[in-house]
Each structure stands twice: as structure tokens, then as C-alpha cells.
Amino acid sequence: MTTYKEAGVDIDAADKAVDDIKSLVKNTFNKNVLSNLGSFGACYKFPINEYKQPILVSSADGVGTKLKIAFLSGKHKTIGQCLVNHCVNDILVMGAKPLFFLDYFATGKLENHVFNDVVYGLSKACKENNCALIGGETAEMPGFYSEDEYDLCGTVIGAVDQDNLLSDRKISKGDIMIGLPSTGLHTNGYSLARKVLLDKFKVDEYVSDIDSTIADSLLSIHKSYLNSIEGALSQDWLLGLSHITGGGLEGNTNRVIPSDLNLNIDWDVWEWPNIFNLIQTVGKVPTDDMKKSFNLGIGMVLIIKKDNLSDAETYLKKNNEKYYIIGEIS
Secondary structure, three states: OOOOOOOOOOHHHHHHHHHHHHHHHHOOOOOOEOOOOOOOOOOEOOOHHHOOOEEEEEEEEEOOOHHHHHHHHOOOOOHHHHHHHHHHHHHHOOOOEEEEEEEEEEEOOOOHHHHHHHHHHHHHHHHHOOOEEEEEEEEEOEOOEOOOOEEEEEEEEEEEEHHHOHHHOOOOOOOEEEEEEOOOOOOOOHHHHHHHHOOOOOOOOEEOOOOEEHHHHHOOOOOOOHHHHHHHOOOOOEEEEEEOOOOHHHHHHHHHOOOOOOEEEOOOOOOOOHHHHHHHHHHOOOHHHHHHHOOOOEEEEEEEOHHHHHHHHHHHHHOOOOOEEEEEEO
């Protein structure tokens, strides 16, 4: 006789793991959450009175091979934050603010302390983004994932009034690009970064060039730009946003401008953070490849009406947001 537990799936342990994180998750709930954790489906009452013509905006993503750094270092509390913030930034580009988030956590063997750390990060970021962690799925899949590894992905649902949908705004020649600093690699380029850095350094090794261990630098939290930009979403001078992920500054910003326009970027306006210089130097990575693989210190781009540049600068200064004027649309 063979039991499910002997096959590698411990239902009692999974139930305990969910019980352990209930308080973290419920801390993100608001008056619109109508279901309890553990329901077959999660219910959310749409705040219809806050919108005139609401458009739902959604995004699903993961954190890529950044997970490998968490596995090697045993540090899991920031991974959930990176996932939520990445997804929030993606819908922010449309002008939307998040309503609720769903996660999927799959592993070969469920380790409660690891799962708890991941959910800690998810709930912390949801709270910071005024977003309810409304539900998710935890899967124990022996033989499919290694026992000491897991996969993590998530989906965010947000909303925007149709009048404020950024994709409907017209971007023209002469409009200005403003770059907001990133906090490191965010969640892209880790396959290249790992190949270069982990061939030379141990994951917990302190490197003076970056004044940090490799793990701490690579696990820097992917910044959410919601709180920095939220107040500008309804302003006419904001014409577009670009979240700088895989494909780099040029690849992502080209996605939000008309096909007959180009980007005139002044790459000398800002300095690359030291982690990118280290990757390029150690790996002898060509500059063109660096630009396609990494954000290189710019995590979000605002496209602004040229005549309203001073309005944008006043707004960013008021919100204590560092910024660079990185070029214009040509």
C-alpha cells in the first residue's frame, strides 16, 4: 500500500502552511474583499463609484531566474515583493492602479519557512501598493520540481477610467523622455548576470566594486513606481509610460510610441549602477548586449509634453523622486 504522502505530497503539511500565512494575507484585505482565504474562488466587489467608465487591466508575470539567486542564498523574503511590483508596474503603464493580486507557488517539496518568507514578500508589496492579495494556488509536485526549488508567478487586476487610459494619448515628435532610477536588475537579465558573476564569485561573497555581496545586490527589490506616478496619471502632460524590463530601455520604450517615430536617447545623462559595470567588466559583455539585456539604471520612462516639462519636474520634485531627462522623441 502506498499513500499520497509516501509519493511525496503531504496534504497535512500543505494545510498547515496555508494556516501559517493567513494572517499575512488577511492584512492586505480591504472592504471590497468578500471571500475568505481557502475558498475555491476569490470574490472582490468592484468599487464602481470610484470610476466613470472603468476599464479592467490585467498582467501576469514571474521573476525569471532571479529565483536561482534566492535558492543559492537561502533568502526568499524579497522575491514576492519583486513579483508584485513588476506586475503593478506593467499595468501602471496603461494608467491603471491595482485592485487585487493572485499568486501561484509550485515546488517539489513544500518547506513551510520558505513558503512563509515568499508570502511575506507578496503581502508586504500588496499592502504597499494598496492591493489585496485575494487568493492563489500552492502546488506540491514531486518529480517535477527539485525539492529545494520552487516556481512563482502572479496575476494582477487593476482598473483605469477610460479617459485616463495612457495608450489612447498621442505621442509626437519633440516630446521629452524622463527616466526614473531602478534599484538594480529588477527582474530581468539574470541568466546573463548569473553566468558572468557566479563563474567568478560565490553568491555570498562581498565584492568591493558593488559594496555588497553578490546575493544582496542581485536580490535588490524590483521597485514599484505606483506611489511616485499615481498623482500624475490624470495629468494631460503625461503622454506615456514605459516599464523597462527584458529588451532594455530602447526595446520597451519603442513599444509605446508610434511606429513612425524614434527615440533620441542621451546615454551620458546618468551613470550605470555599479552592478552593471561589474557584469560588463567581468563578462566582457558588449555594450549593445548590455543595453538589450538590462535596464542599466532606468526602471521607468515618462514621456512628457515638451511645453509641460517644468510641470513634470515640479511634480517629481514634490514627490521626492529622483529623475533624469534622458532624451526626446524624434
